[in-house]
Amino acid sequence: MQLVMLGTGSPIPDPNRAGAAQAVGVDGRWFLVDAGRGCVMRMAAAALGPAAIERLLLTHLHSDHVTDVNDVVTTRWIQGFPPVPLPVDGPPGTAAFIADTLRMLGTDIGWRIAHHDDLKAGPEVPVAETDGRTGDGLGAVVLDDGVRITAAPTDHRPVHPTLAWRFDADGASVVLGGDSVPCPGLDHLCAGADVYVQTVVRDDLISQVPVPRFVDVLDYHSTVADAARTAARAGVGTLVLNHCVPAPGVDPAGPNGSDEWLALAAEHFDGEVLLPDDGDRIAVRA
Numbered sequence: 001m002q003l004v005m006l007g008t009g010s011p012i013p014d015p016n017r018a019g020a021a022q023a024v025g026v027d028g029r030w031f032l033v034d035a036g037r038g039c040v041m042r043m044a045a046a047a048l049g050p051a052a053i054e055r056l057l058l059t060h061l062h063s064d065h066v067t068d069v070n071d072v073v074t075t076r077w078i079q080g081f082p083p084v085p086l087p088v089d090g091p092p093g094t095a096a097f098i099a100d101t102l103r104m105l106g107t108d109i110g111w112r113i114a115h116h117d118d119l120k121a122g123p124e125v126p127v128a129e130t131d132g133r134t135g136d137g138l139g140a141v142v143l144d145d146g147v148r149i150t151a152a153p154t155d156h157r158p159v160h161p162t163l164a165w166r167f168d169a170d171g172a173s174v175v176l177g178g179d180s181v182p183c184p185g186l187d188h189l190c191a192g193a194d195v196y197v198q199t200v201v202r203d204d205l206i207s208q209v210p211v212p213r214f215v216d217v218l219d220y221h222s223t224v225a226d227a228a229r230t231a232a233r234a235g236v237g238t239l240v241l242n243h244c245v246p247a248p249g250v251d252p253a254g255p256n257g258s259d260e261w262l263a264l265a266a267e268h269f270d271g272e273v274l275l276p277d278d279g280d281r282i283a284v285r286a
């Protein structure tokens with residue numbers, strides 16, 4: 001199994017970091033998790049077209065995670081010969097979001113159907129919503145056919161509901177934690193995982209910025225220490241710091257460079273810690 005970090009950025013525009021999106025590949029099958037700013041550009045750079053995706057999974061409906069869903073839907077549709085449906089799994093609210101997206105695209109869809117004789121209908125985007133629970137328990141399996149995909153609820157309040165996703169295949173596992181503070185759902189999914197990807201923020205830096213709207217970011221994200229403690233508690237192999245706020249400096253050894261971020265995580269977690277760039281591929285092995 002492999003993980004492709006398509007977009008490692010945050011909502012703050014960054015020429016080097018696209019919005020949140022990751023692709024998980026298993027034996028030639030590809031799953032897309034979130035579709036933030038620039039997602040389809042980064043997929044092209046990874047030689048991965050939207051038509052090749054088996055499923056789109058969303059962690060939550062914050063704009064930085066879904067702003068390019070419309071591009072994935074349209075590009076998959078017009079590059080499909082014939083077009084095939086794009087199954088989408090996400091938290092409650094996803095069906096309304098997809099319906100609204102298709103409504104937004106309605107004029108374009110009409111033009112393309114009118115122009116191309118072989119396009120008879122608009123994009124098909126079947127949606128399945130889950131809250132990440134099964135009965136009273138944590139964890140809801142949405143696919144189990146060689147690849148097992150499990151959702152669990154996260155805590156990104158007041159944004160609610162939100163999910164993390166775990167993939168199990170070939171005896172290995174990866175968790176895409178999304179935006180969340182530490183919570184039972186993350187602990188449940190991360191237990192024994194080989195790779196754990198978490199949105200992280202630097203509370204030591206953000207708390208010094210005299211802009212309340214920026215400081216608010218701390219309310220609902222894991223700090224580097226939080227993510228490292230979750231990783232240690234769950235016994236994961238590799239912690240991947242992602243969607244970093246503020247974006248790490250370009251000089252790894254400079255102020256706010258990746259060396260600082262990795263060292264902060266290492267204070268609480270003995271395993272491997274990575275801070276990837278867009279396009280980086282991470283092998284997921286047991």
Ligand SMILES: [Zn+2]
Binds near residue numbers: 060062159179
């Ligand atoms: Zn968010």
Ligand SMILES: [Zn+2]
Binds near residue numbers: 243
């Ligand atoms: Zn986000």
